Amino acid sequence: MLKKFLATAILVVSLHAEIEKFQVIANNANTKNNIVIAEGDVVVFSPTYFITAQKVIYDKEKGTFELFDNVVIVKDNNIQTKSEYAFLNVNTDDLYQNPNMFYEEESSIWISSKESDKKNNTVNLEESILSSCDCIDPDWSIRSSTVDYDTEDKWLNTYNTTLYIKDFPILYTPYLGFSTDKSRRTGLLPPVIGYSQSEGVFYSQPIYFAPAPNYDFELIPQVRTDRGYGTYLYYRYADSPNSTLKLSTGFFKEKNGYYEEYDLRSKRHYGASLDYERVNLFSNSKDSKDGIFASLRYLNDVEYRSLEDDRFEESTERQIESKINYIYDTPNYFLGSYMRYYIDTQKESNGDTLQELPKLQAHSYNRPIFLDKLLYSTDLKYTNHYRRKELNANQYELNIPISYSFSLFDDYAKLVLKHEISANKFQYSNDNSNKDFEDGTYIESNSTIALHSDLVKPYEDFIHTVNLSVDYNHSESLEKDGDLYSLTNNNTILSPFPIEKSSDSINLGINQSFYDKEDLTQIVNHKLKQSILYDDFDNPKLQNMENQIIYNYFLGTISNKLVYNHQDDKLIESSSNFSLTYENFDLKLGHYMSKETENSEKENLESYNIYAKYKFSDDYSIGYSTNYNLEDKIRSKQALIFNIDDKCWSLDIKYEKEITPASTVDLEPIKQDIIYLQLFLKPIGMFRQKYEIQRKDSRNDS
Template sequence: MLKILILFILFIPYLNGDDKVEVYATKMDTKDNVVKAYGEVIVIYKESHLTAQRAVYDRNSGELELFGNIRATQGSDIKLLGDYAKLNIANKERTFKPFYMSEQTSNVWISGAKSYAKDDEIEITSGVTSGCDPDNPLWKMEFTSSEYNTNTMWLSLYNARLYIYDIPVFYTPYFGYSLDTTRRTGVLPPMFGYSNNEGFYYEQALFIAEQNWWDLELKPQIRNQRGSGIYSTFRFVDSRVSKGSLVVGYFKEKGDYFLENDLANETHYGFNFNYVNTDVINQWFSANLKGQSGIHVDINDMNDVEYINLSTSDSTLTSTATQVISRINIFYNNDTDYFGAYFKYYKDLTKESNEKTIQNLPSLQYHSYLSTLFKDHLLYNLDIKTNNYSRAVGKSATQTDINIPVTFQTSLFDEHVNVSYKSYIYAQYTGFKGNEELPTANVYNDGLYARNSHSLSISSQLARAYDKLTHVVDFGSQYIVGGSETRDGYYNEQKDYCSQNIHKNEDICEFYNISDIEENLNLFFSQYLYSDDGQQIVYHRLSQNISYEDANGGIGELENELDYKITDSIDYYNNMFYNYNERDISKNFNKISFNGNGFNIALSHMYKNSFLPGADKTSYMTSSLKYDYNKHYAYNFRYDYDLEEGYKKSMELGFLYKKRCWDFGLRYVENNRPILDQNGVSGSIYDRYIYFTIALKPIMSSNNKSSEFVYRIPDDSEGN
């Protein structure tokens, strides 16, 4: 038990009142303005709390010296150790010999021969740092000098050498990283890789965040056998309801690589601009409208798919297509009305020019929400949409659709049977503009099409509760029949020609999107099983369409949908269509998954057959497996295979070993990625990679791809 402490408070006359030192000790001597304290010495200075075996304070110089087994705490996160410390109260300077600091939030420690601190900056001479156990660290970084800011928590190391155990593996004249997750300007961990085809890969990202409303990430990269480029991402939050980002990239191929691989372009470039505002009208126009308004901008452009392939070293993370779509959506919505304006621009990367591509600039929509009359027995709403289809070369059109459904509904037999009648009033007007590319016999006269159709629905829903289950059954039928219709102009002239499927893709039929209403009967049945805690166990639905039209009459495809939660861990889903005419299944999707005991397993298969001449069938299998053996070991497997084409789409096999201060992982990846050659023909390259994950925590993370080293395995079959 401590003896009774003697308290003395030292004041420096020319300092502010807050700059005071409190010293507690069991024994104290004073001679010639020098105060010596012995025993259980405790020093409190601002947010610092220090203990030592003895202390000496010189009133003349304002220096406080501490000796023997010094322990210091600064705030709640930083712990300091040493044998000697000197505090100059007047100059706000602090010196430790030797120096040891532990930052509790990040679990990083720093040890040095000497430290000098003033204000928030600590300078450390000749030391070592790590995030591992200090007794036998798996990794450590030695340095000749270091700087640490206790406010920003940024650590800078000079002449840094990285050791795995006692083996030197890396040297850099400067290395800096943050000990917290606060966004700040700095150099991000680099990415390395090697490919037999592209050579050594190196990417060094720079993160700039000088203000809290924006940041900029620059990612220059070098592939020494292929070329070099840079990608950048600018992110911003310009208000509490809006944010956006701009991604820009450029890559220049080396001449030899460009010629050997028969690429379409020697340079690859593009950009993406994304912006969202969830209260755009009130913010931009200083309005005070009730309801919701918003704008979503997603503008994309690139000269070919290689722009996407080169954006990362992991091609499995990219999703490429031959068509790029840019969108701008604007809307205003309240309790009764909806107004929308949509802009779509399409770019086909397989074409040298998109002057013949039809663009939708803009599409305008007005929707009046459901209204009721006569105690909710009569329901009606209105929807109007105008599409402006335009292009530089070829015929363009403005097409307006009007849809007015009117429903009368009631219940019979004490609400056991529900009956509804619906009348659909629909009209479409098309006005043409522009000229055809070549003079033909096609005639594009403005046209109007209008019709009404009817449906009668009868349904019933029954529910019954058991001891541990509740069973709900919903079944009924819907009869649909066309009514009167009127056509003139384009719709009358092209009715017989464009209504045939074989002509759908011809120029004259590009704007003919009228589908006839067939007289048909739809029978449906669905059932649900719920557990006593309300969780859905089974969802099952059957739907059968019967057509009464002479031309295409007969029984339509039978649809069966099942979602079955077999156990708390096992789920099964099936969606199947059966074609009576072909006596075969036209579509069948199955998925079974298991999640429990550390396993996450999913297996799915998609089969589709349109039965059209020349059309390919689809038969595609995907599978994935993740297993967390314990808190240290995790394994994963993924396999995607095209059964119809008979080739592997992608495959991945790997594991990750996690420790407190480091992660190590290994992944083997195969992936089929698209390319575009000089003839504008889309092809593919089959990539095989090995990814090594080495994450030295906290300066790296296994969730960040920058902790991976990638090696591309040579493949004689690439470029197929």
């Protein structure tokens, strides 16, 4: 009886369209000629479509479906539409609906419209409301007279458009276009709009180009109405699966009034950078590897960086470093080439800035000689210390250590005997002071006896590990010839090329940790170091004692490092950090202190930093951060941050007080009070704004 009931209540019909095969399930179905009429909870499905309706009329000859009442169409498990009436041509993929609710799963965008008409790859919608929020009461929506959406390019255009927050109109524009595709593609990125008391209205419009999968570039023109205008360009390229290249350059021109009022060193700011990384450049075997890393920087003053887009802006440190490193590594030897070039942004000329062009290294790893445990290695370095002005030098360094080790007391301890020959040679040139310096050579011998012990003991709930070490070092000068700074000649012209004679010493150390027995996470780590140095008359002198402890508890980490000077009987350095994460609250605290004493070789410094964040609901959070110099009573940065991160939109508001470097004639830093605003309507785009509330420098600081 049950089988007979199901057979009369549900009819399954197979339909063959020109493109694909459809299955129809309905309570009733009638066929006349080429027309199939299905009624009552109709379900139509194929590899591409899933359709439900109360009535369906299918024309086999034309390949069309006419659907009535509570029509839902899902295509490719991504695009979903709902309407009261729909007409679908499965051969051409054309679709007409009214009224229509359109939803795309990938972008989470829905569009409610009076009617929609899809032909080819374009959907045209009339009198539409668009959003990615809740469709009953959206937080934001865009209302337009007409909309067209390209389903292939995933680009949506709206006309006569008004942005609403809840039911309140906020912004009108005759046209708005954006991509619903999250992949890389050419187009306009969100602009940055701002205002500053000193610079006027600020507008920056990033333009993104993605011509191919392996490279793209971004052009960012900007204008500051009371200051000037400029453009920055960023280029990225992957020339192989193992490499990346990044290039950037930029230019900004100051207006005469701003240039003169703020006494800037340069009227034009420009610069360029290159970053390149590649592995397996020449190496093609498992037993060797190589790589090159290049980071080149050039700028004429620090303003070049401070004017960049926040997404690319680097730290505005006084000294800019460029470097090119290449390494080739095998199990037996290591080769390296390093170049360093420095620009001091506070100097008019860097002719007297010392560069390393280049530094070469050849190193052979430990290998046995005569006996299995008798090991030796070699390390050879060459450095060209170069500058256009003053004294230059070529430096050659050679180190040859030989060591022998064996275990004691049933492997509870290990004894290491080591002897090392070290040689340094300086060849001086290009001294504009007309001083005749003799090339310097220094060779010394270092002998070491080291005793180490690694102990592990498990307990019921934790594991305790201890590393104890003591070593004695004896140094002897074998050759000391020519002009060597601090050894044979104290002329300050030689100070960039110092040589230090090693001293006899005893080094003591303990490193112990406690680990959780179940997951082996570290609970406590404690390190204690103490050295004793002997002078030329074998008088011992206690060096700074270092004590460091780290406690990892279930809510965060507590750490402290202390440095104690025995001669001054004072703590000369302290560094403490504390972190806590509890439910929706994050806190990080840091404190640093150093003291200038007779023997510390440090300066008086003290500062603290604070970072706190509280998430008071699923979407809302507030944060605070500050860096304060207690010694100089200067707060270098202070920020209050408010964030809303909803499913369909996010808002970041940050109020920041900061001190930034400036390329003024007097090199005085600038104090700024700035409000940053960032609104992201997902996935339409982002609005970024920046308002400078207050600016102070050496001319108007009160």
